[in-house]
Every structure is written in C-alpha cells, then in structure tokens.
Amino acid sequence: xxxxxxxxxxxxxxQAPHIRCMNMAPLDSLRGDYAGMAPDxxxxxxPDLYSDEEQAVWRLLLERQSALARRYACTxxxxxxxxxxIGDTIPDYAAVNAKLEPLTGWRVVAVPGLIPDxxxxxxxxxxxxxxxxxxxxxxxxxxxxxxxxxxDFFGHVPLLTDPVFADYMQEYGRRGVEAGPNVHLLARLxxxxxxxxxxxxxxxxxxxxxxxxxxxxxxxxxxxGDGVERLPFDAATVMHRPYEIDRLQNTYFVLDDFRxxxxxxxxxxx
Ligand SMILES: [Fe+2]
Numbered sequence: 632x633x634x635x636x637x638x639x640x641x642x643x644x645x646q647a648p649h650i651r652c653m654n655m656a657p658l659d660s661l662r663g664d665y666a667g668m669a670p671d672x673x674x675x676x677x678p679d680l681y682s683d684e685e686q687a688v689w690r691l692l693l694e695r696q697s698a699l700a701r702r703y704a705c706t707x708x709x710x711x712x713x714x715x716x717i718g719d720t721i722p723d724y725a726a727v728n729a730k731l732e733p734l735t736g737w738r739v740v741a742v743p744g745l746i747p748d749x750x751x752x753x754x755x756x757x758x759x760x761x762x763x764x765x766x767x768x769x770x771x772x773x774x775x776x777x778x779x780x781x782x783d784f785f786g787h788v789p790l791l792t793d794p795v796f797a798d799y800m801q802e803y804g805r806r807g808v809e810a811g812p813n814v815h816l817l818a819r820l821x822x823x824x825x826x827x828x829x830x831x832x833x834x835x836x837x838x839x840x841x842x843x844x845x846x847x848x849x850x851x852x853x854x855x856g857d858g859v860e861r862l863p864f865d866a867a868t869v870m871h872r873p874y875e876i877d878r879l880q881n882t883y884f885v886l887d888d889f890r891x892x893x894x895x896x897x898x899x900x901x
Pocket of ligand 1: 782783786842
C-alpha cells in the first residue's frame, strides 16, 4: 500500500501510520464497510448499534487520553472537548453537529474509513470533517493500521470549534482540491500541523496535533522527549521536510499562534 502522501493520521507511536492516501488500496483490503456509501463516500452513522464492548473501548481510550490531554494539550483543544460535550459514550455525530455547526459552520460526516484524497479535500473545502464509523478493538488500543473513530473524533474534532483553526482546515481543503501534482507539499503541511503540531502558549509548550493528542506515548514524547527537534514553524520549511510515518517523530514544528496556520495555507506550492 502506498502511504506516501495525502491525508495523514496516526495515533500509534512507533507503530502503524493511518494515512488517507491518493493511491488508495483496493476497498476490499480496507477494514471499513464501503457497501452502500453515498457518491461522496459518506455513510450513515447508527449510534445505537455500537456494542457494549465498543463503548467500553471508547471509554478506556477517552479516559486515558483526556487525562493526558489535560496535562499536555493546548487550551483550545480542551475547550473544544468540553464544548462538544464529548463524554463516556461514542459520540452521536448528529448530536455533535448540533453543537459544532452553530460555532464554526463545520460538520462531522461519517465515512467507512480511508477515502480518496479528492473526496477528503472536497469535504474539508465545504467544512465537513470525515470521521470513520468503526472503533478499534481492545487488543489494538495502541496499534492501528487505519484511522478509527477514536483517532478521527477525539484527535481532530475538538479543534474544529476554534474559529481560527476551523478556517485553516477549510483553506487547506481548498488548496488540496487544486493542488494537483504538488499535493505532497500540502500533505507535509498537514502532517506537521494537523497531525503533529505543537504550539507555544503562556502555559508552556502544548500539543494540538491529532496524531499526538490521540496517542499515549507520542503525547509525552512530543513535549518531554529527549533528543527531539522542536523547530519554529515555517511553512516553506515544513513543505520541504519529508516525514517518517512509522515511528515517534524526531522533529516537531512549533507555532506561536494558530493564525500562522492560515497564512501557511496560502503558501505557494513549488
Ligand atoms: Fe488524523
């Protein structure tokens, strides 16, 4: 499977990447159920159908990562968690949308799993964030090959309540729609911001990237790890920096302010 570029997700440190990619694997090799999806790759989430075991896995992950996030994540992320009322049951996407849409115009849409880049970027450009409908199994708490509901929801959705970050995500989607052969440059921007971004705050260095905040090991490593490069964020530098997908990161880029992101999304792709 070519995971070289595209939409990027990861929550398992030193383990498997979750990358939504342009050159997707055949659908029958992916974990999700793609039968009956709409032309835009969305499906209907049926919250009542999650089993007790699936709910228990959600609770386990939520309790663990919420505790870590309270220590390591930026205020905007924590406020988003609270505002959306993310609690001890698997979120009902429609109920979340009733809170999220009035705030920033963003909505969560349910998808079977990985979707092609073109569909992903189109959703973002229209303020729709694709969230996988299935959740990992208990034996996969820290190991996952494809992004699941926990990574997509816990990692990504809280920051969509922040107006500045919300605008960046839409702009990123718009650029993706038109990026053509330079899409890998945007993919690097996504990787080092949306998935693995750090931000300097009055409370110290904090995480905001979904790949960090949804991973027990990476969240500690990103802030406290020895021998880790933490460089000032610069869009042009980021776009020319290859990333490694199957291990804890050696390099993170640090924002001073989320407003830098919107400017970064305007960067010429060359
Ligand atoms: Fe992700």
